[in-house]
Amino acid sequence: MEPHEQLLQWAEAKGVKLDGIAPQRLPGRGMGIVATRSIQPDEILLEVPARCLRSIETVPKSLSRRLPRDISVHGLLAADLALDSTDTYAAWNAVCPTPADFASMPLHWPPALQELLPGPARALLARQRAKVERDWAAASKLFLSSSSSSPSSSSPPSDANGDDDDDGTEKKTEGDATAAAADASAKKQRFIQAWLLVNTRTFYHESPRLRRRTKEDRMVLQPVADLFNHAGSRTGWCHVAFDAASFTVRADRRYAAGDEVRICYGRHGGDLLLVEYGFVLGGDDDDGDESRSSHDDDGNENGWLEENCWDEVGLDDVLLPRLSDSAKDKLSEVGFLGGYVLDAGTVCYRTQVALRALCCLEEEWRRFIEDGEDGDAARQGDVDRVFAGLLEEYRTQTIRKTVAKVAAMDGEEEGKGESSGKNSSSTKAQRELLCKRWRHVDRLVRITVKRLKGETGMNKTH
Ligand SMILES: C[S@@+](CC[C@H](N)C(=O)[O-])C[C@H]1O[C@@H](n2cnc3c(N)ncnc32)[C@H](O)[C@@H]1O
Secondary structure, eight states, rough: OOOHHHHHHHHHHHOOOSEEEEEEEETTTEEEEEEEOOTTTTTTEEEEEGGGGGGGGSSOOHHHHHTTTTTTTHHHHHHHHHHSSSTHHHHHTTTTTTTGGGGSGGSSSSSSTTTOOOHHHHHHHHHHHHHHHHHHHHHHHHHHHHTTTTTTTTOOOOOOOOOOOOOOHHHHHHHHHHHHHHHHHHHHHHHHHHHHHHHHHEEOOOHHHHSSSGGOOOEOOOOOOOOOOOOBBBOBBBBEOOOOEEEEEEEEOOTTOEEEEOOOOOSHHHIIIIIIIIIOOOOOOOOOOTTTTOOOGGGGSSSSGGTTTOOOOOOOOHHGGGGGGHHHHHHHHTSSSSOOEESSSSSSSHOOOOOOHHHOOHHHHHOOOOOOOHHHHHHHHHHHHHHHHHHHHHHIIIIIIHHHHHHHOHHHHHHOOOOOOOOOOHHHHHHHHHHHHHHHHHHHHHHHHHHHOOOOOOOOOO
């Protein structure tokens, strides 16, 4: 029997109900959920009773009492996943991604490649790393203490894949510094693997205990529901809801047998999806060739943006280096320094403010902030021209050069990093993912340049 069939057997015995759907392996997406018959809008496709959740409530006391009281729920669940040596969740663990599957996560990329991520993705990665390190700092004592291998059993822990090569207790007593360092590193890697599982598979939930936590930390794991992939279109994803008794997933529309059924992880742009989930949505058939006129350029319904309608491009790297120190001070005073973005249809108001700090007189700039964009229509054309120039330069000087640099990198050089995916095929996949992300950035920038040049003013902000 396939692991996902065993998971279903285990989950259904615990009260999980699937109706008209089943897990299936899908090319390029790992596991996913597909319709097994035609489905009508509003049908309940999945019910996961609260007793099946893996949560702060299910972490054994033998583990939680040995961790700091203020450890995040994320850290606690990761420690539980990494150190659980019982077979309670064996059927569930067997369908979870392996460390090799997580080679696509930028956290595991070689530093040379991480440095070439778009600015917002680099910032997200730095925040993610800080969270991992904070949680590891809280959990590491337990992992590294000699008797800590398995708080809930006397046998050594095994990870989700049965890759049980960790005999930490013995190594530590050898007094061998090298072996101890390798052991510590392996334990940290195991923790990070579990941390990423939690990061990519949890659902927002509220229980009395979770309500005492920050919103960001109100997370639970649920079996089977964690096999739904993400849809980034405005429509075309099922509704997920919970109450005290259960989670339910309800069909948003009709599905034919064989259609993939997805949910929406949130209104996430491409940088976030890449850093937090390790994938990039949307086609990749565009090499930036200006001579080809693609319907995608207008972001119309059939284009690539349909697949990730919430995609956006961070512009801090475009604008901040252009601003003088005094312009930055002024922007900072009014709360508009940084955080500049554009999407397929709009350029954010913060960007408009920063652009005027670049190319308008101070009184015009102040009037714009006070009156909003409508008070400044006469200057909009000049601002658009300057902005289009900056974006075109960004395309030639940053985007294209970065894509060329990534394409020219070879796996051996990258392998010097601390990547978990050191073999050349995984680093090639990492490079392709990064290039794909940059090509999407390029397309959004190109769409904006066209609009700036083709219209008298940018009348949309967000
Ligand atoms: C909650 S899991 C979904 C199930 C997952 N595909 C699996 O094999 O277990 C989230 C992960 O699925 C993958 N994923 C989700 N949506 C995707 C999509 N639209 N395209 C490609 N990969 C996707 C990413 O690797 C993400 O980190």
